[in-house]
Amino acid sequence: MPSVAMWLPFYKICFKSQTACRGRFTAALLQMSWHKANANASRFGHSAQTCRALLYRRHGDPAQVVQLEDVDMPSIGPKDVLVKILAAPINPSDINMIQGTYAILPDLPAVGGNEGVAQVVEIGSRVKSLKIGDWVIPKDAGLGTWRTKAVLAEEDIIALPNDIPLLSAATLGVNPCTAFRMLSDFEDLKPGDTVIQNAANSGVGQAVIQIAAARSINTINVVRDRPEFTQLSDRLKAIGATHVIKEEMLRRPEIKQLFKSCPKPKLALNGVGGKSATELLRHLQVGGSMVTYGGMAKQPVTVPVSALIFKDVKVRGFWVTQWKRDHSNDESKFRAMLDELCSLIKQGKLTAPLCTEVGLQDYSQAVDAAMQPFTSAKQILIM
Ligand SMILES: NC(=O)c1ccc[n+]([C@@H]2O[C@H](COP(=O)([O-])OP(=O)(O)OC[C@H]3O[C@@H](n4cnc5c(N)ncnc54)[C@H](OP(=O)(O)O)[C@@H]3O)[C@@H](O)[C@H]2O)c1
Numbered sequence: 001m002p003s004v005a006m007w008l009p010f011y012k013i014c015f016k017s018q019t020a021c022r023g024r025f026t027a028a029l030l031q032m033s034w035h036k037a038n039a040n041a042s043r044f045g046h047s048a049q050t051c052r053a054l055l056y057r058r059h060g061d062p063a064q065v066v067q068l069e070d071v072d073m074p075s076i077g078p079k080d081v082l083v084k085i086l087a088a089p090i091n092p093s094d095i096n097m098i099q100g101t102y103a104i105l106p107d108l109p110a111v112g113g114n115e116g117v118a119q120v121v122e123i124g125s126r127v128k129s130l131k132i133g134d135w136v137i138p139k140d141a142g143l144g145t146w147r148t149k150a151v152l153a154e155e156d157i158i159a160l161p162n163d164i165p166l167l168s169a170a171t172l173g174v175n176p177c178t179a180f181r182m183l184s185d186f187e188d189l190k191p192g193d194t195v196i197q198n199a200a201n202s203g204v205g206q207a208v209i210q211i212a213a214a215r216s217i218n219t220i221n222v223v224r225d226r227p228e229f230t231q232l233s234d235r236l237k238a239i240g241a242t243h244v245i246k247e248e249m250l251r252r253p254e255i256k257q258l259f260k261s262c263p264k265p266k267l268a269l270n271g272v273g274g275k276s277a278t279e280l281l282r283h284l285q286v287g288g289s290m291v292t293y294g295g296m297a298k299q300p301v302t303v304p305v306s307a308l309i310f311k312d313v314k315v316r317g318f319w320v321t322q323w324k325r326d327h328s329n330d331e332s333k334f335r336a337m338l339d340e341l342c343s344l345i346k347q348g349k350l351t352a353p354l355c356t357e358v359g360l361q362d363y364s365q366a367v368d369a370a371m372q373p374f375t376s377a378k379q380i381l382i383m
Pocket residue numbers: 005006091092093174175178199200201202203204205223224271272292293294295296297298318319320321372373374375376378
């Protein structure tokens with residue numbers, strides 16, 4: 001069985017613990033009643049609002065537990081909107097949620113998917129910030145985006161301009177926001193500085209390359225070796241990567257050559273863990289930071305004693321969901337970040353990661369593809 005992604009064994013918070021602060025979203029999940037696509041046709045026909053959704057009733061292998069079903073939806077309250085979901089990616093965290101290994105787990109049954117872009121098609125009588133036709137994305141994780149339509153609380157979504165590419169909008173809320181914050185909040189990076197990162201071909205990695213390039217920051221991009229390394233390297237350089245190297249290179253003396261053309265990194269971004277993270281740390285400047293945001297190798301991060309004593313490196317972590325929750329009372333910082341990212345998109349400086357678009361009905365093929373290594377393409381469900 002292919003394995004995935006981000007493994008967070010040390011803290012697992014049951015989604016119930018969120019119900020107090022995320023009551024409306026949880027209510028939306030609980031209000032659903034559902035029946036299989038082949039269930040009694042007359043019952044389906046009598047339902048006023050239904051949608052198609054990828055549901056799971058228990059945690060486990062996504063290939064076994066996710067099913068496409070018809071779901072009855074609640075009616076629209078005064079502060080709710082009815083949206084048509086347009087496109088939603090399959091991210092590692094979506095897979096981990098279904099497997100039951102992620103830090104937050106919705107109550108079951110749950111609809112899969114944490115991000116995506118939707119269009120408002122109907123609004124409640126007291127909705128103020130949104131109008132019909134607006135594009136919106138979720139503010140928080142756990143919304144259940146793998147469905148054709150949803151009734152959502154106005155306060156759970158945020159508008160995006162609807163003149164950016166659909167795939168950019170569908171993949172904006174998680175990975176580019178993560179890249180943006182990690183490049184902004186940990187080191188005071190100036191033009192000419194260097195950032196080193198592993199998993200450089202990931203969604204996060206591609207956003208890091210582009211946002212850094214827009215700020216004239218060098219990136220050293222580490223990827224696992226593969227037969228088509230040259231094509232991948234060319235593709236990452238075309239979106240702004242300064243250097244693209246194989247993991248093995250991190251341990252070779254030749255890497256010193258690379259630091260003749262750019263300074264040693266102030267910041268290392270780790271989405272992998274294990275040896276890959278340790279090797280990133282070895283190349284940090286004195287006093288630099290390594291920020292861990294993912295654990296694709298499912299191996300702990302080992303910090304060399306010398307890096308702590310002689311370089312005083314800072315070892316940090318980042319979770320965009322926590323950042324969004326920490327800023328949920330004052331939306332201005334989130335809004336400002338989205339505006340800046342959308343401006344980069346409109347200038348052609350930030351493109352969506354390489355994507356494979358898959359119809360919702362072909363979800364099992366998409367879920368399977370999302371769990372394969374060396375694919376370098378994000379699976380996007382098109383509703
Ligand atoms: N902390 C946060 O706020 C936050 C936010 C967004 C994402 N994340 C996490 O960041 C990670 C990347 O997410 P994404 O959506 O950008 O991923 P993605 O686009 O699906 O790409 C997955 C990446 O992981 C690499 N990878 C897979 N298995 C690996 C292994 N065993 N060893 C080394 N590399 C491996 C892949 O490289 P190959 O091409 O070589 O397979 C690829 O670069 C995930 O762990 C995700 O949960 C965290």
